[in-house]
Amino acid sequence: MKMKIAYRDLSVTDPSMRRALLDAVDTVLLHGRLLLGPEVEAFEKSVAAHCQKKYAVGVNSGTDALFLALKSLGIGPGDEVITTPLSWIATANTIVLCGATPVFVDIGEDLNINPELIFQAITKKTKAILPVHFTGKLCNMDRILDIAQAHNLYVVEDAAQAFGASHRGRMAGSFGHVNCFSMNPMKVYCAYGEAGAIVTDDLHIYDTLLSLRYAGTINKEDCHRPSLNGRIDTVQAAMLLVSLTYLDEKIKRLQEIASFYANRLGGFLTCPDPGECFHVYYSYTIITEQRDDLKAYLHDRGIETKIQHPILMPHHTAYKKMYGQTNLPVAERLVEQILCIPNHEKLTQTELAYIVKTIKDFVDR
Ligand SMILES: Cc1ncc(COP(=O)(O)O)c(C=O)c1O
Known part of the structure; x- marks a missing residue:
């Protein structure tokens, strides 16, 4: 007999999960801190802990996460960023929107960037390697980190598809200098609308990200560098805290x-x-x-x-x-x-x- 099977089913049918999500939204509606409310900080703390990193910044998409992460490292015109050709286009777009040039290195049979080919692609202009943990499987990060260290390059993980993945106990998002997640509804760790996060161990990068996330301002007042509004909604952060308990x-x-x-x-x-x-x-x-x-x-x-x-x-x-x-x-x-x-x-x-x-x-x- 013919069946009808959807590729994804984003409806929330588990009654206890639905109840918990609705309660989380209700709490936010009642306290009214809809922008950067307390749930955002709680979400950031739990993401940082999960990724074995000191700091996390909630943003409104994985695309924003990548764009702001590259910006926070000062990557811009004249710079090259080595990445894979096989990813969602946000990976290349964010490099280009920073004014830098993506340099595409071929993949291996596992669909991830082939680290052995990265050497040949490094030039004087190379500033960073941006590996994508495609399909939720980690790239060979040991090798990529060795290469980056030997050439003094930043590593920015595009871990949009890989929250929760690990290799010998090291989590996706724990390897690079500044690492990015998407939490859109298609993702394994998902929000109920657009959402993302960036993690880092570097206090300076963290402070820069906080500023870049909100129009380049310090203390939400004075703009130090032109930027966009990439804040995560409190409602999404509250729902993400619930969805983490089911992850x-x-x-x-x-x-x-x-x-x-x-x-x-x-x-x-x-x-x-x-x-x-x-x-x-x-x-x-x-x-x-x-x-x-x-x-x-x-x-x-x-x-x-x-x-x-x-x-x-x-x-x-x-x-x-x-x-x-x-x-x-x-x-x-x-x-x-x-x-x-x-x-x-x-x-x-x-x-x-x-x-x-x-x-x-x-x-x-
Ligand atoms: C590998 C990769 N990078 C970046 C993104 C962008 O994330 P978002 O859709 O949350 O902007 C995605 C999401 O689809 C992705 O799969």
Whole structure:
């Protein structure tokens, strides 16, 4: 029998979670400190602690987090920032909006930046490496940190997809100088609207971020540097505090789903390999040469999938002219083969079995 399975289901159906979220909103409505209220500070403290960092700054998106993080390091015109070509376009946009130039280094088979290729891309203009923990799996941070140290470069983690992920006990967001998260509703650790956060151990960077987050002002009065308004809403911070209490359970479920898929599909197509990483499976991204046919086959049988992301960043219309022909063979191949299949925590065993059976039917056709 044909089923209908959504890629994500953002509705809040768990009655106790809904109650807790509504109570959190109610508390904010009653105290009325809607901008930078006490829940923002509580949220920041819990994010910093979770990431093994001293300071966190709540902002209104992962895009803002990246933009303000790069600004806080003084990255600007004439600077180069090394990053991956395979990410949501916010990664490249924020580098460009700072006036700097993204330098794209090819990825490995794990879809993350290939650290061995970073050396060749370093020039006198390079200021930072911006790795993206794609799909919720950590990049090889030991290697990236070694390279950065040898060349005196900043590391800015784009951990938008990886809150909660870790490697040998070190959390995503704990590795770089200043690190960024998105907490939009699609993310594993999610708000109920736009939200993000930045973490750092450096007091000067922290103070700069607080100023950059609110029009470049000090004490909300005098503007020291032109900036935007990137404050997180108190209501989102309050809901994020609730959603944090459900995070471990959610990650556990996503990991169970990942094992279920890997055990049943691993023989037919390439499934994610967590290696030594505590992978949080922001997406469950399979790799197959028959990606477009499989996507259509699943669609016809009621299964919604996504391609994250279908266009490499240097190939977006905004950047095509600037980068022309790229030499990123692995990324150029894999971007045609990646497919994210449903992996949200509300999926039932019956739905998971249907997804697996449908994929097997496709392979056996
Ligand atoms: C890798 C990556 N970087 C940056 C962002 C931007 O985050 P936001 O959508 O919260 O602005 C996202 C979110 O989609 C992302 O996946």
